[in-house]
Amino acid sequence: MAAFGKQTIRDLEVRGRRVLVRVDFNVPLGAGAITDDTRIRAAVPTIRALREAGGRVILISHLGRPDGVVVESLRLAPVAARLAARLGVPVHAVPECVGPVAQAAVDALHDGDVALLENVRFHAGEESNDPGFVSALAALGDLYVNDAFGTAHRAHASTEGIARRLPAVAGLLMEREIEIMGAALASPRRPFVAVVGGKKVSDKIGVLRNLVGRADHLLVGGAMANTFLKAQGHATGASYVEATAAGVVGEILAEASRAGTHLELPVDLVIAPRLGADAPSRVVSVDGVPDDQMALDIGPETVARFAEVLRGAGTIIWNGPMGVFEMAPFAAGTMGVALAVAGSGATTIVGGGDSVAALEASGLADRITHVSTGGGASLEFLEGRELPGIAALRDRH
């Protein structure tokens, strides 16, 4: 495993100290209720470790995009209730994140107590990383822990600014995210297979560029595959194709052949005349897409080929669905790849908001080595970029 270069909560003496912990409780909400508490559960190990070590745990998170004003539906009190249920101890929901109300709540904490401050994005200073707001947050704690991998790619007050004011270390989730993904990139067990899909090549240029030379196999699906197929001279009909990405695709194809990465594109596709759950769909070979039809999923022959490669893999990184998995006629490709990834003996990592949603829907998530909690952050990490929320933490040496 790649050495994690940052200090963690294991390097801190927390007894009797006020520990500000940035967590990612940006959970999906439906009709005011939490529809998926994966992110809450993911933060439990760090919170439990800190309180058991006698720390006074003060949690900070954002929820949604309130854009600097109070939005009643984005208050964190329901999250505090769910966290309390998961932790098995009370969690004090503080109705402010800075100022006298927050200060009084923090002053009332005993060793081992847990409080959750109100949504930090109710203040514009959070996203602008305003020094005054950073000071107001930092005044509430003695130590800082960042366990919010999902927002580590943002230089905000509660992720980056505050880490420059207080002794700052990584939480256990943050450490795990970086260790597993870092090891997969730096020293993968081979064969190393990257599966990349989703909609736009332009969203994933960085990931494609960073993975193409490292991976032994690069399997491309989703709408993104259409842009590759078009660049190779196939007719793509009415499919979604990103014309402006043709040049990039050419470079990636060239880099794959230079580096000896086996780049595989779909050999068959599921097509339909329009995007709809009731649209008549059929499977055609990659050369059989009529002018008035669009490719909305990879076909069964492609799934079989991809599955064959995945079966022999040592490491798999998957980012981006293979088709419009949200609609039943176009979900089989993504489900087939999910099954193959889950069934392989490889170290498996899945990142990307929609990919993770597809995986959760398939019920296979617990058969994956690591499902990244950070959509945009995992993408930037896979691009090989340094994330500001991590860079600001104390180095190990």
Ligand code: ADP
């Ligand atoms: P992730 O969030 O996992 O990084 P993306 O956001 O890049 O993934 O892409 C997911 C979206 O791509 C999904 O909404 C899916 O419907 C869409 N998509 C996948 N394949 C196709 C296709 N062939 N045509 C149109 N859209 C597609």
Ligand code: MG
């Ligand atoms: Mg997405």
